[in-house]
Amino acid sequence: MKALLLAVVKGEYLVEFRHIAGHTYIIETSAIVLGVYIFSDNSCLLIDSGGGKKFAHSVVEKLREKGLSIYGILNTHAHADHCGGNNYIQAISDCGIYASALERPFIENPILTPLCYYSAYPVKALRNKFLMPSPSQVTAVIEPGKNEINGVEFNIIDLAGHSIGQVGVETPDKVTFLGDALIGQSILEMFPFIYATNLENHLQSFRRIAKPPLQESFLSHGGRINDISALIRQNNQIIDRILETIKKLIEIPKSREEIVSHFISLLGIHVSRTQYFLISESISAYLTYLCDTQQASVYITDGLLLFKIKDSCF
Numbered sequence: 001m002k003a004l005l006l007a008v009v010k011g012e013y014l015v016e017f018r019h020i021a022g023h024t025y026i027i028e029t030s031a032i033v034l035g036v037y038i039f040s041d042n043s044c045l046l047i048d049s050g051g052g053k054k055f056a057h058s059v060v061e062k063l064r065e066k067g068l069s070i071y072g073i074l075n076t077h078a079h080a081d082h083c084g085g086n087n088y089i090q091a092i093s094d095c096g097i098y099a100s101a102l103e104r105p106f107i108e109n110p111i112l113t114p115l116c117y118y119s120a121y122p123v124k125a126l127r128n129k130f131l132m133p134s135p136s137q138v139t140a141v142i143e144p145g146k147n148e149i150n151g152v153e154f155n156i157i158d159l160a161g162h163s164i165g166q167v168g169v170e171t172p173d174k175v176t177f178l179g180d181a182l183i184g185q186s187i188l189e190m191f192p193f194i195y196a197t198n199l200e201n202h203l204q205s206f207r208r209i210a211k212p213p214l215q216e217s218f219l220s221h222g223g224r225i226n227d228i229s230a231l232i233r234q235n236n237q238i239i240d241r242i243l244e245t246i247k248k249l250i251e252i253p254k255s256r257e258e259i260v261s262h263f264i265s266l267l268g269i270h271v272s273r274t275q276y277f278l279i280s281e282s283i284s285a286y287l288t289y290l291c292d293t294q295q296a297s298v299y300i301t302d303g304l305l306l307f308k309i310k311d312s313c314f
């Protein structure tokens with residue numbers, strides 16, 4: 001969700017190509033890290049494709065400079081800053097696209113993302129490029145465990161929670177790309193909020209990447225992780241703080257809109273309609289978690305859907 005922050009230099013994106021280990025490289029900008037795995041035939045697998053056509057063009061140019069063709073793109077998830085380059089790259093290279101079964105429909109039918117946020121065909125303000133990347137065709141579904149791509153085995157890790165079917169990718173060089181499973185420290189300091197679609201799954205993802213310890217891992221926003229245990233702890237602390245704030249708020253029953261409004265004023269930021277719905281979706285996920293763990297309940301009174309602390313849920 002950091003596509004807006006991409007650095008542009010003279011109309012082109014400043015992309016760095018760096019070797020990490022064995023056949024594994026990264027393409028790095030100030031806003032996002034893409035993984036690159038180079039096969040023995042000088043084709044490569046991109047892990048995510050960035051935020052749109054312009055950025056994708058810069059990525060393709062950088063790979064061409066290195067004498068590389070694109071065999072495929074493996075998307076960690078369907079957010080626009082991760083699959084926004086798919087359409088352009090697939091059109092010029094006819095490459096394969098790999099995604100989990102739950103992310104696939106969103107990549108192929110981008111209207112589904114704002115439709116989920118809005119819960120109906122969305123207002124025009126939500127039918128924008130930050131929520132609706134150009135569609136692309138997923139050619140193979142990947143599942144947790146070993147997946148063979150161009151004769152090479154990649155280990156796919158279930159990191160659902162940030163989005164409904166997010167995955168992480170470990171290359172044969174033991175380099176792992178974690179997508180948006182964790183938020184980097186510098187971003188948390190600027191914006192102490194953790195986006196989630198399914199909070200229970202998101203917390204399980206933390207446990208899944210906590211052990212066994214990963215040798216080398218990268219976040220899409222935040223780059224190389226130096227101390228994953230500390231970062232998981234920090235992410236957990238922010239989630240706990242959000243849960244405690246919601247629990248305090250709903251000691252007096254409140255609608256979801258009231259809770260969202262409270263968080264927006266707490267964060268002290270002016271939000272666009274797109275950002276409003278991103279925060280609203282996350283607050284919904286936190287409320288589901290509180291209900292599922294019997295810490296809150298939801299009911300209707302006078303035509304209002306209200307959340308309150310402790311009672312059991314329907």
Ligand SMILES: [Zn+2]
Pocket residue numbers: 001077079162163180
């Ligand atoms: Zn994301």
